[in-house]
Structure formats: structure tokens, C-alpha cells
Amino acid sequence: MILREKLLRTFQHADSQFPSGAFAFSQGLEAFSQQQERLGSFDLWNFLYAQIVHRWASSERIAIIRAYRLYNDLEALAELDAEVEASTISEPLRVGSRRNGMGLLTTHERIGTRYAKTYRGMVRDGKAHGHVAVAQGLLWNSLEIDEEDAVLMSGYQSAASLTTAAIRLGLVGAIDAQSYLTRIIPVIAKASDSPVSRNEPLRAFIPLSEIAISLHGTTGQRLFSN
Template identity: 55%
Template sequence: MTVNSASLLLLLQHADSAFPSGGFAFSQGLEASSLHAGKIGRLDFEHYLRNQLTHRWATADRVALSRAHRLADDKEATVRLDREVEASSTIDIFRAASKRNGMAFLTAHRRLGSQPAADYTVFVRDGTALGHLPVVQGLVWSGLGMSEADATVVSGYQCAMSLATAAVRLGILGAIEAQAALGRLLPVIEDLARTPVEDDEPLSTFTPLSELAVLVHETSGQRLFSS
């Protein structure tokens, strides 16, 4: 696929971990899985990341983002999708993380002049909507002119990069090792991103070990990450 310079620069801006979207505070269960490895099994970061991409991002976040991208002009349908994301997530910590990241994402884009972000922020603040991250990503990136395919790739890259960054901060592996693992999984993101999403495709996740680790970790005292 050939991308023109303007489109490429837009993708680079929004895939950059320096973009103020708030995701640095969350490890999506990686911290808990590393600390409780003695109870749930040894943590292999690359295997963990592959599972998160395949059984959470591809089947839940990616699906929600694609559907939200298509619904960008239908705010009522977007709100219904937002509530579907809430109902499909069984772990309260992950629900809270998604909404907190979503609000950070909306705030950043509202301050950058995005009208869809400003309009949806009103819905979140008055309780009409919940502001889950993949929903607002699809909505706002559509408003920026980003294609659904490009938005999906950016989302997948951000998911992987945020976990790689968390792994380094947690001391699970070094920066070079994290980048090597990320590089090996880029083709996985590409393949998953190409999988078609139906307009009414349900959301699903299957990451039981990381969810179990988070539930145990919730009562174990001080944490570096919120999830």
C-alpha cells in the first residue's frame, strides 16, 4: 500500500507514544501478570503481547473502533456502541482504564480543535455516553480524515507499543529486547488489521490469565500502573 506524505505524517503523529492520550498509566494486566507469575505461570512478554493482540485487541478494541469509524455521523448509534463496549467488559479495572484513556484522548483532541471530540465530550460529561477509548478513536480519527484501515493499524500499533513501553518500565526486559519483540509482531498486527469487520460484529475477549492476575493484583498494595 502506497501512502502519500500527508497521510503518512498524520499516521505518525497519532501513532506516536508522545501524543497525550493518557495511556501511559495502564499496562493492561502486564504488571499484574509479571508480579504474580508464580501463581499463574511464567511471563513470556512476546507471547503475552501476541495473546493481547489476538484475543483482546483484534476481537474487541479493533471491532469497536471499526464500527465507530463507520458510525461517525450517527451519534446515537455511537453512544449505543459505547454502552456495548461497557457491557462486554467483565473486569472493572479494564472498563475504568478504557474510559479514563478515552477521556484523555477526547480532551487532547478537543484542545487541538476537533469538533467531533468537543461534541462527544459533552455527551460523556452529561452521562449520555461513556467515552470508551476505541469508540472515541474511531469517531475522532474519522473526523480527521483517517481511513478505517489506517485507523485500525494505528490502534494496533499503539496497543503493542504501550505494552512494550510498560514492559521496559517494569524491568521485564530492556528497550532493545522490547523493540525486537515489537518488530517481530508487526506482521501479526498487519494480518489482524486486514481481517474484515461486520457492521454488527459482536465484541469478545479471551485473556483469562491476565484478567485473573489483575483481580489478584487489585488487593496487593502499591502499583506502578493503574491496570
């Protein structure tokens, strides 16, 4: 029964319906798809692959794993949070990550997840930034979700949020979006196997995506915040 409850809890927090606020962000997908005359032709698969391999696998995944290994040491988590802040070059991406993290912390505070209220208070007091990967590592660890499962949850959510954004933007239909997810799942699984050292650096840089994000405010009416 305990194992079944743990599995169901993992499903609950991996579900896209769980209120985290991530639906408001497209990681530059919207701007890139609208700026093809400046940036070149847009290809959803290449965009999705780059986001998983060159951002999630080398930055967000690392932050979650390192957060797990800190065993809910909130001061150390705040230091990791500051590292995420410093390593995220794009301001819209920094703002989006903090907003997603704060949304996740707020939801977990309301449902009574351990440490959510305390760490949210640290963010509000300026003692932490509240980046989403750090918040995920703290909260999912508090829920006794296994580290390996948490990494897979994060990778899947990253991919699913992008394909959902593509559907909302009218770039693909729901069936095609599932085809992209089917193709990216082995990429996520392979990246998840890569070892992470104790102080593994965070690194993420996708030039065209970040240029697109910087142009996002010039595209007129928009659906996503970045």
C-alpha cells in the same frame, strides 16, 4: 501536498508522545509479572500475542471499524460505546478504557478536533461511556485518517504500549522491546485483514490476564493502574 499532510497527520496521532493517558495502564502485565507464584511463569511474548489476538483483534479493532462506519452519528456511537461497556468483563479494564477515552477526547477538544467537545460533553452528561476505541474511531475519522490506517495505528499502539510498560517495569531493555515489536507486527497486519460485518460482536477474554488484573490491588506498591 494534501497527501503528505494527511500522512504527517497520521504520524502525529500514531506517535506515542501524543497525550492520551495510556501510559498509566499495562492491561494486567504488571500484576501478571508479579504474581507468578499464583499464575505460573510469565512470558512477555505470550502475553503480548494474547493481548493482540484475543483482545485487540476481536474487540478494540472491531469497535474502531464499526465506529468509522457510523460516520460520526453520535447517538449511534453512544450505543456502540454501551456495547463496549457491556462486553468488557473486567472492571479495571472498563475503567481504564474510559479513562483513556476521556483523556483522548480532552486532548482533541483542546486542539479543536471536530466532534471532540460534543462527545466529551455526552460522556460528562452520562449519555455515553467514552471508551477509548470508540473515541479513536470518532476522532481519527474526523481527522480524515483512513479506516485501514486507523486500525493499524490502534494495533501498533496497543503493542507499543505493552512493550513500553515492560521497559518501565524492568522486564526487558529497549532493544529487546523492539524485537518483540518486530515479531508482533506481522500478527497485527494479519489480524487487520480479517473482515468485519456490520454488527460484528465484540469479544475479548484472556482469563489469566483478567485474573492478574483482579489481583493487582493486592500487590502493594504499583506503577500502573491495571
